[in-house]
Structures are given as C-alpha cells and as structure tokens.
Amino acid sequence: MLQRLLFLSISLATADCATLASVASQSSEAGTVVTNAIQPHMAISSHGVFVACIHKGNIVVVASHDGGQSFGSPMIAIDVGGRARGGRHRGPRIGVDARGRLTVTAPVTFDGREYKKKYPTADLYFVQSSDRGKTWTKPKRINAVEKKAPESLHWMAVDESGEAHIAWLDMRNRKRGQDIFFATISDGAVSANKKVATTVCECCAPGMAVDASGRCLLAYREGGDGASREIFARYRGGSDVGFLKPIRVNKVNTLEDG
Numbered sequence: 001m002l003q004r005l006l007f008l009s010i011s012l013a014t015a016d017c018a019t020l021a022s023v024a025s026q027s028s029e030a031g032t033v034v035t036n037a038i039q040p041h042m043a044i045s046s047h048g049v050f051v052a053c054i055h056k057g058n059i060v061v062v063a064s065h066d067g068g069q070s071f072g073s074p075m076i077a078i079d080v081g082g083r084a085r086g087g088r089h090r091g092p093r094i095g096v097d098a099r100g101r102l103t104v105t106a107p108v109t110f111d112g113r114e115y116k117k118k119y120p121t122a123d124l125y126f127v128q129s130s131d132r133g134k135t136w137t138k139p140k141r142i143n144a145v146e147k148k149a150p151e152s153l154h155w156m157a158v159d160e161s162g163e164a165h166i167a168w169l170d171m172r173n174r175k176r177g178q179d180i181f182f183a184t185i186s187d188g189a190v191s192a193n194k195k196v197a198t199t200v201c202e203c204c205a206p207g208m209a210v211d212a213s214g215r216c217l218l219a220y221r222e223g224g225d226g227a228s229r230e231i232f233a234r235y236r237g238g239s240d241v242g243f244l245k246p247i248r249v250n251k252v253n254t255l256e257d258g
Contacts, residue, residue, distance in 0.1 A: 033071050034062050039091020043158075047100035048132060052092040057082030059092050059106045061133045075133040077104045078125060083115055084108050089205040090151075095158025102129040103164045103185065105142065107152030121150045124168055126185055142183055144193045148172040153205040159214040162186070163239060167196065167206045167218055178202045180220055184239065196234060196243050199223045214239050219249065228253040 033040075033051055037060075040053040049064040051071070059078035064071045077092075078084070084106070086092075092106035107122035114120035124142040129135060143149045154168035164185040169178040170193075180197035183190050200206075201221040210216045216236040222229050231249040236242065 034060070034074050037074075039086040039089075041091065041093050043094045043096045043102070045096045045098075045100070047096060050094055050096060050102060050133065052077065052094035052104050052106075054084050054086045054091055054106075057084050059084055059104060059108065061094065061102065061104065061129075063133050065132075077127050077129070077133070077136050078106055078108055078139050080108045080110070083120075085120070088203075089153060093154065093156035095156060095164060097158050097162035098160040099162065100130075100132060101162055102133055103156070103158050103162075104128075104136075105154065105156040105164070105166060107149070107154065108139075110139075119150075121147045122152045123147065124149055124152075124154055124166070126156075126164070126166075126190075128185075128188065137188065140188075140190065142166055142185075142190050142193075143168065143170060143172075143181065144190075145170075145172040151178060151202065153203075155206050155208040157208050157210040157216075159210050160212040161214065163214055165208060165210050165214075165216050167208050167220075169200065169202070169206070170195075177223060180206055180218075182218070182243075186239075194242075197232070197246070201229055216243075218243065228255050230254060 037053040037055040040051050043050045049068050051062050055074050058076050058080050060074035061077050062071045062074050095103050105126045109120050109122045123146050125139040127136040127139050149170050151169045156166045158164045167182045170181040171178050177199050179195050180200050181193045182196045183193050197220050201223045204221040207219040219233045232246040233249050234243040234246050
C-alpha cells in the first residue's frame with residue numbers, strides 16, 4: 001500500500017504555528033502531498049510551506065506557495081542513489097529563514113560499503129537552497145568524527161538570520177552509550193562540535209526549539225542503567241554564549257528504564 005503524506009488543505013493568513021494549529025483543528029480536509037514517502041518534516045513561513053521527506057530512497061522537498069492548497073513535484077535535495085533509509089524519527093529535518101533560504105539535514109551515507117551491511121552507518125549531512133528548492137548546495141557532513149552517529153537521531157531548527165542549530169546523538173570517544181553533540185551552520189560552514197549532554201537515552205531523539213533571535217532550548221532524555229530515566233532541558237541564550245546547566249523537566253519519575 002502506498003504510504004502518503006497528508007497535509008491539511010488550509011489557507012494561512014500568517015506563517016506562525018499558532019495559526020496552523022488553530023486552522024488545522026477546524027479542518028477535516030486533507031490532500032496528498034507525495035506518495036511513496038516516509039519520515040516527513042515541515043517548515044512554514046511567508047515564503048511557503050515546505051515538506052522534507054524520504055521519497056524513493058532520496059531526500060526530497062515538496063513545496064506549496066498557496067498556503068497548502070497544492071504542492072509541486074518532489075525536488076531532490078540529497079541524492080543518495082535511491083538508498084536512503086529511515087524510520088522511528090530517523091529522517092530529514094527542514095528549516096527556512098527570513099529570506100526564504102532552506103536548510104535540510106538528514107542521516108545518510110555515500111559509502112557504498114555500508115550498504116552491504118544489514119544496518120548501514122549514516123552520518124549527518126546538510127544542504128541549502130536559495131531558490132525555494134530548485135537547486136541545492138553539495139552535501140556537507142555535520143558530525144566531525146565520521147561514523148560515530150550510528151543512531152541517526154537528531155533535531156535541527158533555523159532562526160530568522162539563517163543560522164541552523166543541530167543536536168544529535170553521537171558516540172565518539174566511547175564504546176557504548178550515547179552523548180548529545182551540538183553545532184551550528186552559518187554561511188554554509190559548520191561550527192565546532194560541542195558535547196552538551198552525556199549518557200543520554202540511546203533510542204530517543206533530542207528535541208529543540210529556536211526563536212527568531214537564535215535563543216535555543218534543547219530537551220533530551222537521560223540514559224544510563226538507573227531504574228528511571230528523566231527528561232532534562234538546557235537553555236542557550238544566543239550564538240555567543242554556551243548552554244546553561246541542565247534542568248530536570250518532569251517532577252514525577254518516569255519509572256522507564258530504557
């Protein structure tokens with residue numbers, strides 16, 4: 001059966017999430033965005049509605065410029081030769097800045113030897129487009145140490161200036177377990193990778209929100225061998241400062257151990 005991405009047929013008077021949530025709650029109409037696709041992620045702005053997903057084994061973007069009433073054909077952002085895989089939050093992320101520039105991140109590999117394995121090890125790559133997805137930059141790797149982000153779990157958000165903020169699970173310098181590393185993309189260049197959380201849940205993707213000025217809130221679930229894994233958050237007040245100390249979010253123990 002064809003897997004379909006469905007988008008609520010709505011008209012966006014503004015491009016904020018509150019408007020989307022309000023209109024979506026009142027609408028029951030849905031239309032097909034693209035068939036044979038998995039792992040969708042969406043970005044909305046005054047420049048359009050953009051959906052990134054894995055389509056026929058490549059990372060593609062489909063765009064709407066009429067508030068979601070209609071979508072164009074899939075545009076390949078990262079060509080993996082039809083071999084990209086995904087599932088359980090292991091897929092692309094997309095963001096759009098105030099100028100309409102798109103940034104897409106995705107866990108993929110261009111190493112043909114990896115596809116001989118049952119579970120190929122991917123790295124995190126990004127591409128950008130300044131013409132609404134018609135053309136894209138060449139893929140660049142985000143994780144500085146290759147093949148050390150095998151879980152492929154990550155999050156990315158873009159602020160209005162165009163700076164992209166990425167957090168991902170990474171196991172460099174350790175034999176087991178996962179840490180969270182963080183980097184930014186500015187003017188097409190990846191910043192130094194910084195460890196921002198240690199021993200986190202090995203199968204939980206981090207979450208992140210970024211405001212217009214680049215202030216960032218990162219959320220994650222701790223790992224380890226304890227009987228209860230809790231949820232923590234770290235705040236970053238801008239591109240020129242580091243993250244504050246972690247704050248536990250949940251008041252009652254989750255009682256979930258992995």
